[in-house]
Amino acid sequence: MAEIISMPQLSDTMEEGTVIKWNKKVGDKVSEGDILVEIETDKAIQDFETDVSGFLLFIGVKEGEKTRVNDMLAIIGEKDEDISSLIEKPNLLLKIEKEGHLKKEKKIDHYPEKKKKYRIFISPLAKKIAKEIGISINRIKGSGKNNRIVKRDIEAYEKKLNTIRKSKDKKEEKKINISSIRKRISEHLIYSKFTAPHYYLFIEINAEKMIKLRKNLNDKLSTEEKISFNDIIIKAVAISLKKDPNINVSWKEEEILYHSYINIGIAVAIQDGLIVPVIKNADQKSLLQISQEIKDKVFRSKSRKIQPEELENSTFTVSNLGMYGIEFFTSIINLPNSSILSVGSITEKPIIKDSKIVIGNIMKVTLSCDHRIIDGATGSNFLSFLKKMLEDPMIILV
Template sequence: MATKMTMPQMGYDMQEGTLVRWLKSVGDEVSLGEAVAEIETDKAVVEFESTAEGVLLELLVEEGTTVAVGESIATVGAEGETLVEDGDGPEETTEAEPVAEEEPSEPDAEEAPEAEEDESEADAIPLPASPSEVRASPIARKLAAERGVDLNTVEGTGPGGRILRSDVLAAEPMPASEAAPEEEEPAEASEAVEEPPMPEEEAPEVVEEEEPTEAMEEEPAKEAPEEVEEPVEPELEPEGDDMRLVPLTRMRQQIARTTVGSKTTIPHFYVSTDIDMTDAMSLRKEINASLEGDARVSVNDLVIKACVHTIKGFPKFNSSYTDDGIRMHDSINIGIAIADENGLIMPAILDCGDKSLTEISAASKDLVQRSQRGTLHAEEYTGGTFSISNMGMFDVTSFVAIIQPPQSAVLAIGTVQKRPVVQGDSVVVREIMLATLSVDHRVSDGAEGAQFIVQLKEYLEHPLRLLV
């Protein structure tokens, strides 16, 4: 039976991707895991690997087309297999139409106007589809519910009119809080009109209700000017020759969504410490002297290896928070921050748990090179379980990093620099690096964060343990 291949989700909140180029043609045989297309995400161009094995029967998307996550892009099956087209929809509608025509034809002439009235009323109110019938992504549905946006009033810009997250953000929320007073006012007015036929006992009640209503009407009038944020308008529409608006790239939009989402939903806390890297730097020099070719172990490689050892003793920092519980990851996949002129990505070195220091070094270099060529795999984008951000090459001594959802921790390291350090009764020069750990407080507490970074420091200050 033929299998549909769909647009994969290659990022935490990726909603759509652009099919840049097909690497296979109809009729070609494809193997499971073989690259069949190049897909552009918000941050990079990634090779899409086949999720099925067989013959490529159909290409459903043309090159250059933007497709929502989960939409079908190709069909793989057995050679000569006949594709089954979706025909149930039209058949059901053709069956339903005669029924709709027969029902109004049977009633008498007197009932016909009533049917017309019912149809006009249906056009006014019941016609909009229920939320479950509206074509919208899960993220868009959740956001619409939070913002009070009626999906029936939103025009989708995704494939086939599918409503995306950006469409909901652009829509105006339903003024539910404002609608209530408007409905109450006409109700009170109608009660006032009905006062003459009502008994005198109810007259005082109407008067008592009108007084607080007038007070309530005055309050919104006073608050209305306060709600108008006039200073915002000049920022949205800059004026003057010395100002210009630079459009956001897709990568910058993605970084904005990820970082804002992280800082607004993940309660960060931070622990920092100075790490004496003198012995680690000496060991690194000895290892590099013994390596052949262009193979070199970097400071970042030493930190990655130390983090792997530390995570094994503190597995909670290799987890993800969910409302149902904390998801513990068996594989240790270390994400490393890679920056270029377009922005920042954080792909992961997969399965670091059993890798040696030199294997981690080789995998790290390979990850950087493939990110520059745009040949990273989808799981390298989405599979990270712990991340490291290194700004030492920029001569930055200290900074804090934002956690990459859905991970629970990230380590920020600065440059290694020589400093005077007191040892006993003497002052010596040592090579010091400052490290800061950002932790999701929903997953762990300050004491555990402190224990983690102290253990990390122990490994780096006694680096021979990293070789065991």
């Protein structure tokens, strides 16, 4: 017997899903456990496994289209089974829902009423002008006595037509439907910005020793194991959070939650916006382990294969735009985190060293803080310790 496969709820906040790719086509055999379709939720793209066996008889949502949770996604049944009743029923219900009632049969009038002729009153001058410029007077409403069309009515109508023609000549703007992920990002950022009172702390870090450490490490590592500056920063942040637990906190309505674990979110740009995979228990992992995990999760985030549980339970977030040449910027806090670190590029600039002006490599970072939990002094102490770690990064290897 044929069975309707509905759009599943793949996350607790999912209200609708977008079909990204069908792995089966109509007529294909389907076995329990097969990956039937890839679905974009409000968090990520997930594989949907079917729990029934049979043949794919009908696809209700095409690739690129979206539908709400529990709406018909597909029908699976016996080969060549008649499913017309299953398809027609939801279509009929949809039709009734849209129209609000069934259409009544139209009564045929065998003696249609003759159209009444009516006279258009127009001044001779207006009639002449209309004829010269090729305007039909049937659609013009007169403003003269007894609704007579006069010269000014022809001129006003011509002006209106020219405006319409000009608007049609303009290039149409491209419109793209907002994805579920982009909607979720928008809602989350708006909530954060207007819930948590943000303030920002800026600091410059001398990156000379960090550059040397990275070079020395990478000279000894394979291509696949190469360490990035971001890897070093994440490790230093993890140590700093362990040193100062007052930053590793979340605001609750009746209490402040001090986290017993250090999970660092990494902001990753994808086609539809931004997602934040999480490096869990980062303080307990080596620099190489952090580097390998970041590479894996960034790759799977960009290919939309990251799992929802890998995007949850962060306690702090790092956003790095240094690779784009951005010197410094501020970020919106990723609630329920209480802060986010924004990392800029490493740039050469004059600095004072041993009472002399020399060229140094400087990296600017910004800490966005939730003022409900983190006071200025608390945030400043955290940044000062992080600066110390990154300016003498050999400490993170101990």
